Amino acid sequence: MINEKMLALGSKRSIIREIFEYCKARAAEIGADKVFDFSIGNPSVEPPKEIAEAINELIKNESPVLLHGYTSAQGDAGVRRAIADDINAKFGAGVDANSIYMTCGAAASLTISLRALLNAGEECIVFAPFFTEYRVFIENAGGRVVISTPMERTFQIDISDFESKITENTKAVIVNSPNNPSGVVYSEETIKALCAVLEKKQKEYGHPIYLIADEPYRELVYGDVKVPYLMNYYANTVVCYSYSKALSLPGERIGYIAVSPKMENSTQVYLAVCGAGRSLGYVCAPSLFQHVIKKALGAKVDVNIYKENRDILYNALTEYGYECVQPDGAFYLFVKALESDAYKFYERAKSKEILVVPCDDFGVSGYVRIAYCVDKQRIVNALPAFKALAEEYKK
Numbered sequence: 482m483i484n485e486k487m488l489a490l491g492s493k494r495s496i497i498r499e500i501f502e503y504c505k506a507r508a509a510e511i512g513a514d515k516v517f518d519f520s521i522g523n524p525s526v527e528p529p530k531e532i533a534e535a536i537n538e539l540i541k542n543e544s545p546v547l548l549h550g551y552t553s554a555q556g557d558a559g560v561r562r563a564i565a566d567d568i569n570a571k572f573g574a575g576v577d578a579n580s581i582y583m584t585c586g587a588a589a590s591l592t593i594s595l596r597a598l599l600n601a602g603e604e605c606i607v608f609a610p611f612f613t614e615y616r617v618f619i620e621n622a623g624g625r626v627v628i629s630t631p632m633e634r635t636f637q638i639d640i641s642d643f644e645s646k647i648t649e650n651t652k653a654v655i656v657n658s659p660n661n662p663s664g665v666v667y668s669e670e671t672i673k674a675l676c677a678v679l680e681k682k683q684k685e686y687g688h689p690i691y692l693i694a695d696e697p698y699r700e701l702v703y704g705d706v707k708v709p710y711l712m713n714y715y716a717n718t719v720v721c722y723s724y725s726k727a728l729s730l731p732g733e734r735i736g737y738i739a740v741s742p743k744m745e746n747s748t749q750v751y752l753a754v755c756g757a758g759r760s761l762g763y764v765c766a767p768s769l770f771q772h773v774i775k776k777a778l779g780a781k782v783d784v785n786i787y788k789e790n791r792d793i794l795y796n797a798l799t800e801y802g803y804e805c806v807q808p809d810g811a812f813y814l815f816v817k818a819l820e821s822d823a824y825k826f827y828e829r830a831k832s833k834e835i836l837v838v839p840c841d842d843f844g845v846s847g848y849v850r851i852a853y854c855v856d857k858q859r860i861v862n863a864l865p866a867f868k869a870l871a872e873e874y875k876k
């Protein structure tokens with residue numbers, strides 16, 4: 482008998498992937514320009530030029546054995562040192578090379594961290610709306626998912642709901658800001674309140690509760706919005722970082738885990754991360770891209786391109802009567818469906834060739850997610866269809 486749980490996971494794609502696959506098939510049928518695909522968070526902005534320059538320089542000047550060979554299981558020491566220096570320069574967090582574990586992106590960072598921190602049956606709190614794969618990652622680590630419901634309309638964390646969800650069995654909490662799917666950035670005030678609750682509950686229950694900061698969108702913020710660096714607010718923090726969105730490199734599978742040196746048992750947690758990476762087969766993240774990242778540290782994508790998309794979409798949709806959460810970061814617009822069943826709304830939008838994602842699996846019903854990491858022209862072309870859809874509901 483094969484593993485039934487894995488069979489079930491493999492047989493049913495995530496709703497995002499399901500819709501994305503539909504979009505590809507539909508585009509082949511009627512033409513890509515007629516399908517308004519807003520399903521997936523695939524960055525539309527080019528990687529910064531420093532990436533191609535780094536690849537070219539490395540290939541020209543470095544030995545193929547270095548570039549394509551194994552690194553240490555936890556990543557090349559020089560790369561980890563450079564990343565630690567970069568984190569310290571930005572946030573003064575005091576990490577060193579032995580706080581960093583190189584990974585294949587945020588999905589691997591999360592999978593490894595959860596496996597390192599959770600024992601069977603322990604609880605991990607997630608804040609709705611949350612990235613759908615958290616459930617898969619937590620359950621695969623043997624943990625139980627506990628959902629904290631957000632504040633109405635702002636979708637900030639509801640601190641009293643959060644406090645009520647913590648039990649003796651709570652081992653970890655995942656915070657994702659800027660958030661997928663709401664685009665909300667949790668304010669410093671919210672983060673301070675959250676950390677105060679965690680400190681209190683750790684004392685009450687006499688064991689650590691770990692804060693996992695899932696940060697693939699950290700750099701994608703608009704205006705002067707600040708994203709608090711969680712290690713500086715709470716000692717028991719593990720940062721799960723990825724260059725997928727920040728540098729538009731999702732296909733290269735590169736990121737890292739940073740274990741806060743301020744945590745009491747940081748060496749043991751780091752070793753457990755190494756052990757989890759080993760047990761899951763996530764050792765030696767792609768070598769070439771480890772070295773590319775080292776060379777291109779500090780490079781940035783042009784966030785203004787996403788901001789322009791956000792402004793066009795948000796302004797038009799609110800004018801047509803949609804209720805949207807104004808995103809401060811990431812590249813998603815969280816929109817209240819025009820009927821209570823988001824799935825029915827999705828079907829109706831689909832009949833106008835608009836493909837958005839119903840958010841029930843993200844832990845909030847009655848909302849859809851629009852991924853606006855697409856060419857601006859697609860948004861402009863889709864606006865009449867969004868308008869017609871809103872008008873249909875007014876009739």
Ligand code: PLP
Nearest residue numbers: 522586587588612657661723725
């Ligand atoms: N976490 C969040 C919140 C995401 O939105 C994503 C991808 O969309 C991931 C993690 C996984 O990112 P990666 O492609 O780096 O594995």
